[in-house]
Amino acid sequence: PYSASILNVSAMSFGSLSKNAVLALNKGASLGGFYQNTGEGGLTPYHLENGGDIVWQIGTGYFGCRNKDGSFNELAFTEKSCHPAVKMIEIKLSQGAKPGHGGILPGHKNSPEIAEIRGVTAGEDVISPPTHSAFSTPVEMLNFIEKLRGLSEGKPIGIKLALGRKSEFLAVCKAMRQTGITPDFITVDGGEGGTGAAPLEYSNSIGFPLREALAFIDDALVGFDLRDKIKIIASGKIITAFQIVKNLSLGADLCNSARGMMLALGCVQSLSCNTNTCPTGVATQDPKLYKGLDVENKSNRVAMFHHKTVKAMVDILSSTGHSSTDKLNRTHIFRRVDQQTVMRYDEVFPLVERGSFINQDDAPKCYQLHLKEACASTFKPANTLAEVNKETQSV
Ligand SMILES: Cc1cc2nc3c(=O)[nH]c(=O)nc-3n(C[C@H](O)[C@H](O)[C@H](O)COP(=O)(O)O)c2cc1C
Numbered sequence: 001p002y003s004a005s006i007l008n009v010s011a012m013s014f015g016s017l018s019k020n021a022v023l024a025l026n027k028g029a030s031l032g033g034f035y036q037n038t039g040e041g042g043l044t045p046y047h048l049e050n051g052g053d054i055v056w057q058i059g060t061g062y063f064g065c066r067n068k069d070g071s072f073n074e075l076a077f078t079e080k081s082c083h084p085a086v087k088m089i090e091i092k093l094s095q096g097a098k099p100g101h102g103g104i105l106p107g108h109k110n111s112p113e114i115a116e117i118r119g120v121t122a123g124e125d126v127i128s129p130p131t132h133s134a135f136s137t138p139v140e141m142l143n144f145i146e147k148l149r150g151l152s153e154g155k156p157i158g159i160k161l162a163l164g165r166k167s168e169f170l171a172v173c174k175a176m177r178q179t180g181i182t183p184d185f186i187t188v189d190g191g192e193g194g195t196g197a198a199p200l201e202y203s204n205s206i207g208f209p210l211r212e213a214l215a216f217i218d219d220a221l222v223g224f225d226l227r228d229k230i231k232i233i234a235s236g237k238i239i240t241a242f243q244i245v246k247n248l249s250l251g252a253d254l255c256n257s258a259r260g261m262m263l264a265l266g267c268v269q270s271l272s273c274n275t276n277t278c279p280t281g282v283a284t285q286d287p288k289l290y291k292g293l294d295v296e297n298k299s300n301r302v303a304m305f306h307h308k309t310v311k312a313m314v315d316i317l318s319s320t321g322h323s324s325t326d327k328l329n330r331t332h333i334f335r336r337v338d339q340q341t342v343m344r345y346d347e348v349f350p351l352v353e354r355g356s357f358i359n360q361d362d363a364p365k366c367y368q369l370h371l372k373e374a375c376a377s378t379f380k381p382a383n384t385l386a387e388v389n390k391e392t393q394s395v
Pocket of ligand 1: 010011012013016017038039040041057092094095096097160189190192193195235236237238256257258259260273283
């Protein structure tokens, strides 16, 4: 088990971030008692130098634990996951800035050092495919989680996703009930998420917005009576104390911030993450630029941003009359839905009854279509399968 802060550093890879940015975030995490997520670029010496807690993220490229052909390597995973700084492991399914797209580290950012860490060839574009090769169905994914849990000597294993079709997540819930295997945490990334490089149409338009996705994931886990076993982490434009409170009230147990932490590092939003010319040295591999990022100074800023934000969150919490974030729920937040109407979150996102999704017919009507589409043995919706079947039969 691992006890995490309410606010942490969201996944950002060494490769998209500079060495000094990674060092400063890690030192900030160590000073402030929160974790740093490595991002899918792998665990690097810079994540381990300053003693901050680490969540090691594994994406579809399996960087740092891959074979030459890009498939998952058990031995390399076991070795790294057992490092004492690695507190949890996160399997990345997708992220809000580019769900279903995969990723690319451009050749000009793929230095010999990065190539060595990732297990790839320097100077070449590095591809993270859109899907995993270690599993292709919800049941297989849960078996993979169980395998990683064993290989890492029981460390918490979670998944990160941006919600797309609701039946995909309900299929995972059905698979959890079927196998009895559950992830320890689920990181829900809103469609509004950012990244170093993503196609504009994806970052602007694809993926469920955080609030709606979070409420749905929380409801689905309650509906399948799985919520007690799984922590929910929220990310997506969470920068202020109130945004933390809002997400905790809606269903999250804790939050991650990527761009908030980048701003604490000195990011001026020059929109040049993908060009290697970041003027503040945050998102570049050019030593002339990143040497200007003072690790000592910026780590203090990162720790201070965390400290002041969490303190302000505690202030707001105390105004609700509570002393623990567990007590926050949907009755604490109001949303203006039109010019005349303000509604409480539990009116906007009605709570579901515990266990009510287990027998499909007991579920609220608005979930029935999605539940019918969901099948533990495939991420594909059942009605698409039916259509494919029909087409194949008519051929
Ligand atoms: C520079 C940068 C690099 C990122 N790299 C990753 C990554 O490797 N893996 C991942 O899951 N998300 C990655 N993200 C997404 C963030 O972890 C986060 O989900 C998203 O930005 C939403 O949080 P925010 O609004 O606080 O930035 C990256 C984001 C940024 C800004």
